[in-house]
Amino acid sequence: MTTSENETVLVTGGAGYIGSHVVLALRDQGRAVVVLDDLSTGRRSAIPDGTALVEGDVGDKALLAETFARHGIGTVLHFAGSIVVPESVERPLAYYRNNTVKSHALIEACVEAGIGRFIFSSTAAVYGMPDRLPIDEQTPTKPINPYGSSKLMTEWMLRDSAAAHDLRYVALRYFNVAGADPQGRSGQVSKVATHLIKIAAQTVTGQRAELQIYGDDYDTADGTCVRDYIHVSDLADAHVAALRHLEAGGASEVLNCGYGRGYSVREVLAMVERVTGKPLPMRIGPRRAGDPPALVAGVERIGRTLDWTPRHAELETIVASALAWEERLVRQG
Ligand SMILES: NC(=O)c1ccc[n+]([C@@H]2O[C@H](COP(=O)([O-])OP(=O)(O)OC[C@H]3O[C@@H](n4cnc5c(N)ncnc54)[C@H](O)[C@@H]3O)[C@@H](O)[C@H]2O)c1
Numbered sequence: 001m002t003t004s005e006n007e008t009v010l011v012t013g014g015a016g017y018i019g020s021h022v023v024l025a026l027r028d029q030g031r032a033v034v035v036l037d038d039l040s041t042g043r044r045s046a047i048p049d050g051t052a053l054v055e056g057d058v059g060d061k062a063l064l065a066e067t068f069a070r071h072g073i074g075t076v077l078h079f080a081g082s083i084v085v086p087e088s089v090e091r092p093l094a095y096y097r098n099n100t101v102k103s104h105a106l107i108e109a110c111v112e113a114g115i116g117r118f119i120f121s122s123t124a125a126v127y128g129m130p131d132r133l134p135i136d137e138q139t140p141t142k143p144i145n146p147y148g149s150s151k152l153m154t155e156w157m158l159r160d161s162a163a164a165h166d167l168r169y170v171a172l173r174y175f176n177v178a179g180a181d182p183q184g185r186s187g188q189v190s191k192v193a194t195h196l197i198k199i200a201a202q203t204v205t206g207q208r209a210e211l212q213i214y215g216d217d218y219d220t221a222d223g224t225c226v227r228d229y230i231h232v233s234d235l236a237d238a239h240v241a242a243l244r245h246l247e248a249g250g251a252s253e254v255l256n257c258g259y260g261r262g263y264s265v266r267e268v269l270a271m272v273e274r275v276t277g278k279p280l281p282m283r284i285g286p287r288r289a290g291d292p293p294a295l296v297a298g299v300e301r302i303g304r305t306l307d308w309t310p311r312h313a314e315l316e317t318i319v320a321s322a323l324a325w326e327e328r329l330v331r332q333g
């Protein structure tokens with residue numbers, strides 16, 4: 001191991017859905033990890049035994065400075081934030097505070113402490129409604145909701161801080177994250193579920209009477225929206241690869257995270273039915289405001305930049321792991 005591989009990694013938001021999978025991936029690699037989370041949407045039980053939790057706010061600079069010093073932090077992976085797009089439209093200032101203002105505090109604390117490596121959870125929402133597929137990183141960023149804007153502003157703070165200070169970063173723009181840890185150690189536990197595969201899993205397990213397809217009159221092959229679904233454990237591995245990239249002295253990067261292929265809502269739901277062997281109660285509803293017809297990642301840049309090989313890219317694997325996790329949640333009550 002190099003010196004930096006022995007340093008402890010701080011994962012903000014590590015008690016949440018994606019952060020907890022990244023903690024597992026880091027731990028599986030033998031890395032020392034500390035989680036900072038306020039448990040607002042995350043859960044203590046998502047953090048594996050033997051991983052320290054600092055319970056607190058990612059905008060609390062005194063807590064950050066103390067945590068950096070106490071644990072000898074060398075890299076920050078920043079997941080903490082608010083993620084519900086419609087809520088961001090209703091409460092924009094809450095989203096700018098939690099996602100942008102608190103990221104400012106975190107980046108500033110890193111600069112002040114001389115922490116030189118930073119990995120950030122960004123989103124395809126920074127692109128808004130792109131008119132060309134696949135969406136590569138050169139596509140103009142034109143977010144259409146405060147959530148996307150709040151994340152893009154953090155990307156800008158990182159870009160400008162990296163130019164001015166001894167800081168290198170990787171911003172990963174996630175497309176549609178889904179699925180659960182293949183070993184059943186973590187998965188999505190949303191109080192307010194909005195994501196298609198999570199809602200389908202809740203319907204399969206009887207927690208919802210039926211699922212609504214938000215519009216079947218889009219200009220796509222079967223009329224429903226197309227998305228690039230990425231397995232959360234592959235996404236977690238991309239973070240480990242980004243960490244290695246920075247530790248090896250690699251330059252700052254903004255990278256899409258997807259597989260470069262899309263599935264329609266109908267295709268996803270057909271796969272749910274195939275995996276369960278049962279019809280899924282569903283009906284066609286109106287379009288949901290702000291949904292682009294198709295989002296598919298351009299993945300040439302991540303493929304060339306990171307040493308990352310997806311291992312769970314089959315839609316069947318994504319859907320089956322999400323269903324297995326949901327069944328486990330229901331059994332646990
Ligand atoms: N889920 C997706 O499909 C998706 C897509 C694109 C980007 N992202 C980004 O990935 C990151 C993680 O998303 P997720 O799906 O795991 O969400 P999540 O809600 O499960 O996780 C967020 C975590 O951050 C914590 N948190 C929130 N505000 C905090 C604060 N002020 N201080 C400390 N902790 C705080 C929560 O308790 C939670 O554990 C977010 O930054 C999100 O914007 C998610």
Ligand SMILES: O=c1ccn([C@@H]2O[C@H](COP(=O)(O)OP(=O)(O)O[C@H]3O[C@H](CO)[C@H](O)[C@H](O)[C@H]3O)[C@@H](O)[C@H]2O)c(=O)[nH]1
Nearest residue numbers: 123125176177194195196199212213214225227265288291
């Ligand atoms: O009950 C549902 C839920 C979703 N959908 C459809 O399924 C597709 C995927 O919807 P999701 O809510 O799962 O995902 P989004 O593509 O809307 O969201 C993704 O992109 C957003 C920004 O565009 C955010 O970044 C978000 O976190 C990320 O998962 C969309 O066409 C949506 O209309 C349905 O038909 N019925």
